Amino acid sequence: MKSDIEIAHDTTELPITEIAQQIGLSEKQLIPYGHDKAKIDAASLANAPRQGKLILVTSINPTPAGEGKTTVTIGLVDAINRLGKSAIGALREPSMGPVFGLKGGATGGGFAQVIPMDDINLHFTGDIHAVSAAHNLLAAVLDNHLHQGNALQIDPDNIFWRRVLDMNDRALRQVTLGKGRINGPERDSGFDITASSEIMAILTLSKNLSDLKKRLGRIVVALNVKGEPVTVADLKVAGALTAVLKDAINPNLVQSLEHSPFIIHGGPFANIAQGTNSVIATDTALKLADYAVTEAGFGSDLGGEKFMDVKVPVLGKEPDAVVLVATIKALKFHAGVALADLGQKDVAAVKKGMANLDRHLNAMTRYGKPVVVALNKFASDDMEEIRAVKNFVENEKGLKMEIATSFVDGFEGSLELAKTVIAAADNHHFFMPLYHADDTIEDKMTTIIEKIYGGKNYELSDRAVSDLAELKANGWDKLPVVIAKTPNSLTDDSKIHGAPSGFTIHIRRFIPKIGAGFVVAMAGKVLMMPGLGKVPAAEKIDVDENGQITGLS
Template identity: 55%
Template sequence: MKKKAGKNVTNIQTPLTDLEIAKKAQMRPIKEIAETAGIPEEAVEQYGKYKAKIDVSALPKKLADGKVVLVTAISPTPAGEGKSTVTVGLADALSQRGEKTMVALREPSLGPVMGMKGGATGGGYAQVLPMEEINLHFNGDLHAITAANNALSALIDNHLHQGNQLQIDPRRIIWKRVLDLNDRALRNITIGLGGPAHGIPREDGFDITVASEIMAVLCLSANLTDLKERLGRIVIGYTYGKEPVTVRDLGVEGALTVLLKEALKPNLVQTIEGTPALIHGGPFANIAHGCNSIMATNTARQLADIVVTEAGFGADLGAEKFMHIKARQGHFSPDAVVIVATARALKMHGGVPKQQLKEENKSAVRAGMPNLEKHIDTIRRFGIEPVIAVNRFISDTPEEIREILQWCQTHGVAAAVTDVWEKGGQGGLELAELVIKQLNKPNQFAPLYDVKDKVVNKIRTIVREVYGGEEVQLTDKALKQLVDIEQNGWDALPVCMAKTQYSFTDEPKLTGRPEGFTITVREIIPKLGAGFLVCLTGDIMTMPGLPKQPAALNMDIDTEGNITGLM
């Protein structure tokens, strides 16, 4: 039997992989899913039989917006946590309980799909469908973002070639080309070689598409007008006089908006159990803000009573940015938060190597609990009482699961075991009950900092209150960039920390719950279109590389078009 890390399995006899389960599922025509969600026919733009885009302007209005349930997790490990699986399973469980529910997720990037992670549509009997099409190109949104990003790059270089009226300094162009694949060889390149007819030679580089500011802009835009306005604000570089140059200065925000017009519309699909799902946008959480689009979340709020959504990686990255960036710009607040934890991951945080995770080790579970405790503490600091989803794996023993539940009971936090990989929504009914109880209670949600605070103070607040660290250190380069940011009046923006997902620190190998550490910020990059400042820490790369054994090595297709090896 083949199992993917991040999926909980409780029945060793189950012979099917995620892909096989997805292929055997009976999908309903997307028109029926739209009808279930209350989407009128005139708002549905079909992309085949089982996918559609939604024309938000044609949706009916309702008196009250749906409540938002955010699913986050402990610090991720190679053992996997199954956050997307729990998100989908929880939505199905709420639907089974009679709640009008929608799930809102990020779109998969081909980088992780072909690289180390594999697909991003949940797993087992808690998946969104059609799994293959969502993981491979989907409705073309990421390709449209790639095209818009690279069109801007071409227009910048053409401006230089045609006389450089704006006096852009080629040495100070910060806009990079993008590709939706992991390709380390393209991180740093030289362009414009071959003589005067081929452009102005300069250093350039590629980011992965999901790290493009255009991805963040699309995910944070409220409508087409807002999208065009945000695109115009993007800073692409600086003049010889060190003045910022924007897309609006180049006069091409209209052209970029044209390329993104269809991509801005949320995508409608379904779970295995027929719960409507909106999948739209996919910024990385360790590079960007790690949440699906505001348009998808607000569309789901407009249609459903409960919206289950997720943020990338642990609460220190995705959830923090959801609270400080997405919720602020989307004009809503989370009504409940679920933290996904597994015995396997807790054992790794307790010092057990991946090769020994199948062996029972209650003491390692206890030793890893401080990691979960810090994530609970973080969500409570935002004024919300979290619910813990203990995502069960086949190798978990009853004693290990009991260890987690007893710890939660002792520390006064609600927890439920989930078996959604094997049982679908049925395996998440206890979690759904706890979430509903939490939704019926008021919370005191509030951000941890004011956007008008000094940039260093905003970073320090995150380091101390979210990471549990002590201090912040800025490199000389970051300090110089900060001076420019303050002089240009860009400092009253939230910060977006680019940090390793594996640790609260900027050192990936420091797992568990380190204390007393310092976070070093090596660069601060203004993203005016997105509306935040990216603070790069550690060795975070905006263009990842492939692992020694990429997931692509397991993929194949037969003469009839049947795909294998796509997880």
């Protein structure tokens, strides 16, 4: 079988104007970025009614073998369209950090991809660069304010705002700013990855340009010497930041290999942010199709929970059905099977590993919406192993399971899944939020840890205790909580797999994201700036004399 990028390059793309026509968009509603991608003028759809049902795709805890959540999402959209319904996919934009690191790209794989995959995985339409520029403009203005006399009396030891870069670069996690007599004042700081920026979170949660500007103005960059918050509005640059982002707020239209429409917009990570594409992108898909199919990053314990508890209240629309992706290999991995042995038949390990699947099914069914399991089938999977999973899902859990083979078979590999998901989404079920909006931060964390992770409680560091006191003093203790933790485990320890119970989540600090409208609880050793692996994917990527990129996946 050809590589992902070879398959993508062999596909003849339709002009993006034809894709737009499929979903009722006029040329005036498009802002072209070449022939194969365009931005949609979101303002032109502001008053259009929603007509579609919302499908959320999430998964069990990811493993090094890869679960193919995006591949399943793309195959599902293609299949729904082939069944005579209209479907639009709504995905996040890939960060170049993971593209050049270990994970690789995020445009699907095999015969279930979105294209142009090399553009999408690299610079695309410049949205992430715009977020970086806006974030670092604010950092420059902040440090300039300190240099020019510090009229706002900002406490240098209580500055939250660091700088960002869309790259995995561990050397920049901790830096000293202002070294040299004319460059001060000197202070410790560092860089985070752009996907973790509050501005990325704001971009993806804003409903329009006006909302974006208001949210940017509410960003708390520091505390002053009295312990009072200092905001972007205080620094008088909300307008300038909005100017940098005025084009980035419009969602991007591309297509799949099967020429299904996809809207790709925003890229917050689910382990350190809310992990979903933009409210505007999802809203646009709901207005233009019978079914909007979106995904949340990593497993349901991260992206799935944050979609339900952070995005849904802003979007004003809950999913009509949830698709939970699992693989035979992942179940074996969560049973303790070594990575090198995952291709060997082991029914007992599959059954043991289903404890992780069970935990995620329990987490998602708590919200009251129908859940369908998509078993992403690999060539090495044995039918006895598959039957064991199907028996568990359908006979023990009372849910539906379908096999997905979109990677190899394209849309045909997801037709049965599509039929099952459509049937599930057509049955009305009441949405049940996990917690109440006016619950305290402590109560919200306890609920997430107990009901989603399967843990028992949390423990706060001395810094977290101090942070929590500041949150309460400023009236921020009723905001939603985004727990930032490893995606590889239900716990905050990446080495603990399966479905442990009764564990403690260790919170080392709280970070207020007032513009975004939530508080981040930093758990375990999760980092805001990833590093590159021993053999980064960048070593495999090349360009030939004709400008054709190779090695990108």
